[in-house]
Amino acid sequence: MEESPQVTTSLPRHARLPINRCNLPAVILGGVTYQTHPVPLELDGVRAFHQHLFTLLAPMDSHRERAALFVDYMAAHFCLDDLEQAGLSPGRVRKSRRNANYLRMVRGWSFDSDGREGAVLKHWVETRFGLLARHHAGPLDGRDSDAYQQYLAAGSHGLYGTNALEAQLDLLYTYCQYELTRQHPEETHLTLYRGSNRMDEHEVLGRCDDGGSLVLLNNLNSFTSERERADEFGDYILTAEVPLAKISFYNGLLPGMLKGEDELVVIGGVYAVRMDTL
Incomplete structure (x- = not known):
């Protein structure tokens, strides 16, 4: 995934705390640069x-x-x-x-x-x-x-x-x-989809050169690995390249964990996404 040269917005101050309990500060792990070039996130100790x-x-x-x-x-x-x-x-x-x-x-x-x-x-x-x-x-x-x-x-x-x-x-x-x-030993990202009828959940911060949008997601969000499944949850479909490090849990992690067969729960921040309507 290549970052547009004009996409420089980091995580806004009002969307972050000054301290956390992992190996990167919020301003870094919540920004677009991290989405493009992720490193592992580790909770302290x-x-x-x-x-x-x-x-x-x-x-x-x-x-x-x-x-x-x-x-x-x-x-x-x-x-x-x-x-x-x-x-x-x-x-x-x-x-x-x-x-x-x-x-x-x-x-x-x-x-x-x-x-x-x-x-x-x-x-x-x-x-x-x-x-x-x-x-x-x-x-x-x-x-x-x-x-x-x-x-x-x-x-x-x-x-x-x-x-x-x-x-x-x-x-x-x-x-x-x-x-x-x-x-996924050779992968750093998964292409995931999110359907929504409530676009107020997603704060659009700007546009990318490739026609995508720069969006501030909620700090925790449900996505799916299947585009067809996202269609069932709303008229707006967000497509994002999500770093593996930002997946907090998913349906297949443990038996019977989530009701959605392809649900993955993703840590938020600023993402470059494609936004489509049905």
């Missing part, structure tokens, strides 16, 4: 802390076997089947809170990305990558707006009383990147 998991995964040739090991590791490490052992007092936390784990967040996103689980995931992207949410049940007009405060409240409520939920999401992303590297 996650791979090193869970190195034993990746040592166990290394000799496994079967994706299915690796997925099963990952699920078992998550259950054991985070005591997902024995929350009292994790420190949650029996009877003091509602069942819905006790079951709020990484799989519930992902499945909740699949059913309603503007729901509580979606708020948790978007907040996770904010803290880990420094990319501010731009849309949640409507446009988020600045961090002091009522809409943004309501979004923060939803995310905080979704995290309350959970068992290291953000650490679970950290490891899910890290495992996703490990799998993508194994399955």
Whole structure:
């Protein structure tokens, strides 16, 4: 993918935080130059802390076997089947809170990305990558707006009383990147599509020389690998070359993970895209 010489816009200041918890600042990983020339993104300390998991995964040739090991590791490490052992007092936390784990967040996103689980995931992207949410049940007009405060409240409520939920999401992303590297060893990007009827989710910043658009995406977005599937979700189709490093999770990562057969959930920022109408 070649960058137009006139496309120089980076991630706007109002769409980023000054600090994050990965190896690149938001202003870099959220810009068009990163889309064109990506490097791996690593969350601080996650791979090193869970190195034993990746040592166990290394000799496994079967994706299915690796997925099963990952699920078992998550259950054991985070005591997902024995929350009292994790420190949650029996009877003091509602069942819905006790079951709020990484799989519930992902499945909740699949059913309603503007729901509580979606708020948790978007907040996770904010803290880990420094990319501010731009849309949640409507446009988020600045961090002091009522809409943004309501979004923060939803995310905080979704995290309350959970068992290291953000650490679970950290490891899910890290495992996703490990799998993508194994399955696409010679690739840096995937061509993905997004259908939408709500163009206010996408802030158009300018035009590219090739006729495409420079768009500020929400900090977390659903895409599909099949153009025909994107047609089912709206009259506007965005086509983007998405760096593998910006794929946070996808349907085939774990069995039954998402309801969409070809759904991939992509970290946002500024992208050069092609925008078509049906």
